[in-house]
Structure formats: C-alpha cells, structure tokens
Amino acid sequence: MNNDFRPTREQEEIAKTASTGRDQVVVARAGTGKTSTLQWCSHIDTTPALYVVFNAANRKEAKRKFPTHVNPVTGHSIAFGPMIAQNDGYRRKFENASNGKRIRPSDIRNVVDLRDLHGASETQQAALVLRTLGQFQYTADNTIDRSHVPDDAIPKRFLQPGNEQQKADLIQETLKASQATWDRMANARDPFPILHDTYLKLFSLTDPDITKNGRYQRIMADEWQDANPVLVDIL
Numbered sequence: 001m002n003n004d005f006r007p008t009r010e011q012e013e014i015a016k017t018a019s020t021g022r023d024q025v026v027v028a029r030a031g032t033g034k035t036s037t038l039q040w041c042s043h044i045d046t047t048p049a050l051y052v053v054f055n056a057a058n059r060k061e062a063k064r065k066f067p068t069h070v071n072p073v074t075g076h077s078i079a080f081g082p083m084i085a086q087n088d089g090y091r092r093k094f095e096n097a098s099n100g101k102r103i104r105p106s107d108i109r110n111v112v113d114l115r116d117l118h119g120a121s122e123t124q125q126a127a128l129v130l131r132t133l134g135q136f137q138y139t140a141d142n143t144i145d146r147s148h149v150p151d152d153a154i155p156k157r158f159l160q161p162g163n164e165q166q167k168a169d170l171i172q173e174t175l176k177a178s179q180a181t182w183d184r185m186a187n188a189r190d191p192f193p194i195l196h197d198t199y200l201k202l203f204s205l206t207d208p209d210i211t212k213n214g215r216y217q218r219i220m221a222d223e224w225q226d227a228n229p230v231l232v233d234i235l
Contacts, residue, residue, distance in 0.1 A: 007040050008033075015041045021217070025224075035065075038220050042070045049218035050078075050210065052235065054226045071216070075231040076196050078210060079203035089188030090199060097193030103130060111184060111192060112177045118166040120155055125174065128153050132178045133185075137201040140233035144178050146171060197230075204234045 007015065011033065017024050018041045028034050042049065051072045053059050062072035084091050094100050105126035108114070112129070114122040131153040136144045149171050151159065158167040184192040186202060194202075211217060219235060221227065227235075 005036065005040065007037075011037045011040055015044055018218070019045045021047075035222055038222060039065060041220070042067050045218075047217050048215060049220055050216045052078075052219065052221040052227075052231075054223055058222075070220075075227075075234065076200050078234065079200045082206075082208075083199040083203050087188060090194065090202070093185070093188070093191065093194045094199065096191060097195055100194065100196040100199070103193050103195060105130065107193060108177070108181060112180050114173075114177060117170055117173055119157070120170055124155055125170070125177065128170075128174050129177045129181060132174055133182060134197065136178070136182070137195075137197040138228050138230060140204065140229040142205065144175060144182060146175065148178070149174055200234075201230055204230050208234060210234070 014024065014026055014037055026034070026037070028037075038051065042051075046067070046069050049070045051062055051066060051070050053062055053072055053074060055074065059072045059074055059077075062070075066072060084094050097103055105123050108126035108129050109122050112126075114125045116122065117125065120128075128149070132144065132149045135150055136148040139148070141148070154167065154170065157163060158170055181192070184190045185194050185198055186205075211219070221235065
C-alpha cells in the first residue's frame with residue numbers, strides 16, 4: 001500500500017471494528033475510498049481473509065494491491081473447487097456445456113417431454129424453461145416456483161386479455177419441465193450439462209461454511225450492491 005496513505009477518522013474506526021472480528025457493514029458513496037479502506041484494514045491486521053470481487057479483472061487487480069494473506073476471489077471461484085475441480089461427475093457435466101458456457105433449447109427438448117401447447121412450440125417452451133432455470137439459479141430460493149418464470153419470456157399472445165387459462169397452462173408446464181430439468185442438472189451422475197451459475201447455485205444449496213477449515217477467518221466484500229442473491233446467501 002502507498003506509504004503516503006493517511007487514513008481518515010472514519011477509516012480508522014472501520015479498521016478498529018474490523019480487528020475485533022465483528023460483522024461490519026460500511027455504507028459509502030462512489031469515490032470515497034471503499035477499496036483503500038479494505039486495503040488499510042488488511043495491512044494493519046494480518047488475519048487470513050477472503051476478498052470477494054465480482055469479475056476476473058477485479059480479482060487480478062486485487063492480487064496486485066492487497067497483501068498476500070488476502071485471497072481475492074469471485075463468487076464462482078469459491079464454488080468451483082468443491083463443485084467442479086473436486087467432483088468428477090459435475091466436472092463432466094460442466095464440460096458437456098462447453099465448460100459452462102451454454103445449454104441449448106434442444107438439450108431441454110431431448111430430456112423433457114414437451115408438446116405444442118396452445119400454439120407455443122417445443123422450442124419456445126424449452127427457451128422459457130431455460131430462462132426459468134436461470135432466474136432460479138440467481139436467487140437464494142431452495143425450490144422452483146412461479147416467481148422464477150419471467151413474464152417477459154412468455155410469448156406475448158399468452159399475456160393478452162382472455163388468455164389467462166392458456167397462460168396458466170403454460171406456466172404450469174414450464175414449472176414441471178423446469179423441475180424435471182433441474183433434477184437432472186443437480187444429479188452428479190446424470191450427463192445433462194450445467195453452467196457456471198449452476199454450480200454456484202448447487203454450492204449454495206449445500207449450506208456451505210467457507211471458513212470452517214480455519215484457513216480464512218475474515219471475509220471482505222467490495223461493491224456489495226453488485227452481489228446477486230445466491231452469492232449473498234453463501235456469504
């Protein structure tokens with residue numbers, strides 16, 4: 001850290017509280033020194049810590065700026081080890097999705113019995129299932145329900161007045177197909193592919209304690225407003 005750094009009174013108070021080991025939330029505006037405050041805390045307290053950032057570029061920058069007892073990680077990198085690197089079944093499923101890049105509507109159609117429903121094609125329904133699964137994986141919820149079916153992904157004709165029953169039928173079938181697909185995604189012995197967001201969600205459902213091995217005694221997170229609900233749930 002820059003030797004010319006002089007902490008403000010607020011930063012000194014934050015560092016003092018951090019050294020007690022108590023949970024702490026700091027609310028600060030843009031440009032007020034959030035990252036430098038965490039750097040300051042890390043230099044005066046050498047407790048092993050995880051520093052959670054939100055993309056690979058930030059992680060690379062943090063490795064350069066923070067002392068070596070601080071390990072910068074993304075949310076996905078926290079989950080990658082236990083869920084992919086150390087699990088042969090999930091690793092193969094991950095590789096089946098071109099290393100977590102994509103699941104296609106045809107992948108859904110191959111494993112779920114979809115039929116034309118009130119004019120919605122199999123491909124449209126499969127795309128809606130994918131959007132529903134994506135929304136579910138983003139949340140801290142344990143089960144798939146109506147709240148995960150995004151209205152903006154439902155074909156517009158189903159949203160017109162008078163089509164309420166058709167919409168209800170489509171949502172019911174979407175939830176059924178989404179649950180069936182998720183069961184296959186969550187099964188490490190099933191070859192159905194999984195994405196980056198899938199293994200992060202599966203990790204959260206294990207109710208993990210990422211400090212349980214004693215290696216890290218502190219977790220720091222910057223730009224917390226960018227954290228999605230599943231990462232908040234893990235931390």
